[in-house]
Amino acid sequence: MGTNDPTSGTRPPRTVWLWMGGAAAVGALAALLVMPAPPDTDVANGDPDLAAEVADLLPEDSAVGVSVALIDGDEVTRATLGTTDGSTPVQPDTAFETGSVQKTLTGTLLADMVRTGDVELDTTLDEIWTDVDFADDNVAGITLEQLATHHAGLPNIHSDIANFAALSLHNYFGTDPYRWESDPVEAAAGLTDEGPNSDTGHSYSNLGFSLLGQSLAEVSGKDYPALLTERVLEPLGMAETTLLTSPEVPPNGAEPHRNPWIRVQPSFNPPNAPSGVGTWSTSGDMVTLLRAGMAQDFPALATAQEPRVRGNTDSSHDERVGLAWIRWNVNDTELTWHNGGTAGSRSYVAHTDDGRGVVVLANSARVPADTIGLKLLDPDMPESDSSSNIPFLATALSYVFGAGAPFVVLLRMARQRVTSWTQQLDKVAVVGTLLTGAALWTVSFRLGDADLIPAVWAVGAGALAAAVPLGAWRWRGLPRTRGPRPWWRWIDLTVYLVLVAAVFTGTLWALWW
Numbered sequence: 001m002g003t004n005d006p007t008s009g010t011r012p013p014r015t016v017w018l019w020m021g022g023a024a025a026v027g028a029l030a031a032l033l034v035m036p037a038p039p040d041t042d043v044a045n046g047d048p049d050l051a052a053e054v055a056d057l058l059p060e061d062s063a064v065g066v067s068v069a070l071i072d073g074d075e076v077t078r079a080t081l082g083t084t085d086g087s088t089p090v091q092p093d094t095a096f097e098t099g100s101v102q103k104t105l106t107g108t109l110l111a112d113m114v115r116t117g118d119v120e121l122d123t124t125l126d127e128i129w130t131d132v133d134f135a136d137d138n139v140a141g142i143t144l145e146q147l148a149t150h151h152a153g154l155p156n157i158h159s160d161i162a163n164f165a166a167l168s169l170h171n172y173f174g175t176d177p178y179r180w181e182s183d184p185v186e187a188a189a190g191l192t193d194e195g196p197n198s199d200t201g202h203s204y205s206n207l208g209f210s211l212l213g214q215s216l217a218e219v220s221g222k223d224y225p226a227l228l229t230e231r232v233l234e235p236l237g238m239a240e241t242t243l244l245t246s247p248e249v250p251p252n253g254a255e256p257h258r259n260p261w262i263r264v265q266p267s268f269n270p271p272n273a274p275s276g277v278g279t280w281s282t283s284g285d286m287v288t289l290l291r292a293g294m295a296q297d298f299p300a301l302a303t304a305q306e307p308r309v310r311g312n313t314d315s316s317h318d319e320r321v322g323l324a325w326i327r328w329n330v331n332d333t334e335l336t337w338h339n340g341g342t343a344g345s346r347s348y349v350a351h352t353d354d355g356r357g358v359v360v361l362a363n364s365a366r367v368p369a370d371t372i373g374l375k376l377l378d379p380d381m382p383e384s385d386s387s388s389n390i391p392f393l394a395t396a397l398s399y400v401f402g403a404g405a406p407f408v409v410l411l412r413m414a415r416q417r418v419t420s421w422t423q424q425l426d427k428v429a430v431v432g433t434l435l436t437g438a439a440l441w442t443v444s445f446r447l448g449d450a451d452l453i454p455a456v457w458a459v460g461a462g463a464l465a466a467a468v469p470l471g472a473w474r475w476r477g478l479p480r481t482r483g484p485r486p487w488w489r490w491i492d493l494t495v496y497l498v499l500v501a502a503v504f505t506g507t508l509w510a511l512w513w
């Protein structure tokens with residue numbers, strides 16, 4: 001079925017060049033027009049000076065909404081910036097995902113149950129879960145204190161095929177990566193070659209804290225939310241701190257975002273709530289927690305904050321760990337803190353030994369909540385090692401998929417064969433190449449660096465648009481298919497169409513969900 005392409009080896013006529021230039025300009029402009037505008041973070045409530053200080057600390061195009069509070073002795077200053085969803089301003093009572101800040105409440109719950117004699121710090125898992133057959137005696141012998149101080153030698157999360165699939169879907173479609181995490185007790189029961197040994201140091205584990213919370217619930221005969229409410233939240237007066245019972249954003253909640261353009265599902269997995277999955281609170285409740293810790297008037301919280309073991313040995317701040325709470329020495333100031341992060345939110349709470357405290361809650365994973373909190377406490381504080389840095393991979397994907405792939409498509413239309421092993425163009429290849437380039441270009445929006453996306457997207461759109469009139473000029477001289485098996489070329493095109501449909505669905509989800 002093959003025929004020679006009369007356009008092969010010839011330069012496009014001037015009219016084609018004009019069409020290409022016009023298409024490139026229109027494509028680039030259209031991409032910029034379609035790109036959603038970053039949320040307006042100029043909308044501010046509360047103390048104007050604090051709001052201005054936070055705005056100065058926010059990287060450009062990083063935030064959707066932020067709620068902050070500063071404690072200085074008996075005085076509390078609050079401010080909010082931005083929106084919960086791109087349009088509704090953040091209010092003082094807006095709830096945010098707290099992520100791993102929830103671990104401090106689970107640690108406090110443990111301290112309270114030790115205080116009342118329900119458990120001991122050296123109570124082991126097999127003493128609580130008497131009906132569970134642990135695959136490894138070393139795991140069965142893990143103590144509650146080891147779980148609470150991240151010295152149990154457990155992995156961060158339990159990895160299996162379901163978790164891998166959930167993470168893969170999350171990376172593109174913005175689904176909840178925590179939804180398919182295993183039940184912590186079942187996960188621990190099946191572990192082998194894990195658990196503490198003579199060389200075990202600090203090893204952060206979400207699995208460990210979920211297991212801790214469920215173990216305390218098992219001892220009490222109540223579920224974790226009810227137990228936490230009775231023993232910690234109600235005594236502290238934290239009425240605005242909630243644990244999700246369904247996978248929806250609370251009515252007063254700030255929708256989580258991977259970056260200002262891309263919303264993601266809220267985290268939800270009740271068995272893993274003790275580690276910070278599906279947990280929400282307000283800056284007001286976080287202030288209540290910090291002030292109780294600073295006043296040392298809630299015995300369980302005071303106990304939970306006391307350092308017990310060495311923390312991350314790579315830390316330059318003499319890191320020590322209590323029952324979840326972390327203690328640093330920064331510029332000769334003792335800092336007690338914890339942070340949190342989900343797929344679309346960031347949180348940071350901290351107080352010093354001289355009566356100062358800070359709360360930072362944000363519904364964008366791009367917000368460096370730790371660094372903002374430290375700088376609000378003291379401008380001379382260092383930037384946190386946990387700041388929300390943009391991964392190198394995201395930058396690479398922005399360039400490779402956002403601009404590189406479209407220019408390869410343009411080159412393919414121009415030269416027909418980019419490499420010696422690339423098949424010569426036929427009409428099926430023209431369609432498939434254009435669709436593949438468009439799909440890869442779209443992927444950069446989902447996975448790339450938000451700082452680069454607008455410019456890179458425009459450049460890539462221009463290249464793709466320019467390839468269309470060039471491909472149309474080639475089209476008239478091309479065979480429908482090349483090679484001895486034309487049916488295989490149609491299968492190729494079908495696969496392209498399915499993949500492209502999936503990619504565009506994910507992008508439309510990001511833009512308009």
